[in-house]
Each structure stands twice: as C-alpha cells, then as structure tokens.
Amino acid sequence: MKDAAAIVGIAQSEYTKWGGLTRCTEYQLALETIVKAVDDAGLTVDDVDGFASFSNDRNEAAFV
Numbered sequence: 001m002k003d004a005a006a007i008v009g010i011a012q013s014e015y016t017k018w019g020g021l022t023r024c025t026e027y028q029l030a031l032e033t034i035v036k037a038v039d040d041a042g043l044t045v046d047d048v049d050g051f052a053s054f055s056n057d058r059n060e061a062a063f064v
Contacts, residue, residue, distance in 0.1 A: 008041040008043070009037040009038055009039070009040035009041025009042075009043065010037055011033045011034070011036035011037035011039075011040055012033070012036075013029050013030070013032070013033040014029070034051070
C-alpha cells in the first residue's frame, strides 16, 4: 500500500496496580505487546515499516 496506513493486528498488555509488575520493565512489556500485535496480524517484525506510539511515557517510539 503506497501512501496509506493500516492497523492489521492488535494486542493487550497485562494490567496490574502500580508496582505490581516485577517480571519485566515497562519497556519489555511494551515490546512484548508489539510482538503479540504483529503475530496477531500474521506478520513478522521484519514486515513492519513503522508504528505510532503515544508520548509522555518511558516507551516513546524513539526508544522502542
């Protein structure tokens, strides 16, 4: 698709109270969720040209 955007996969991270998630960092949680969404779309991460992220958090697009 030239000059177009599409949302083709979706995923959800686990939810906890503040400080309740100790198995990974927020960054790792964001990356896990991205990989799940890519898998849901039937793609690999190599198929993804780009993505959008909200700001004012520790997982800004530049870091991911």
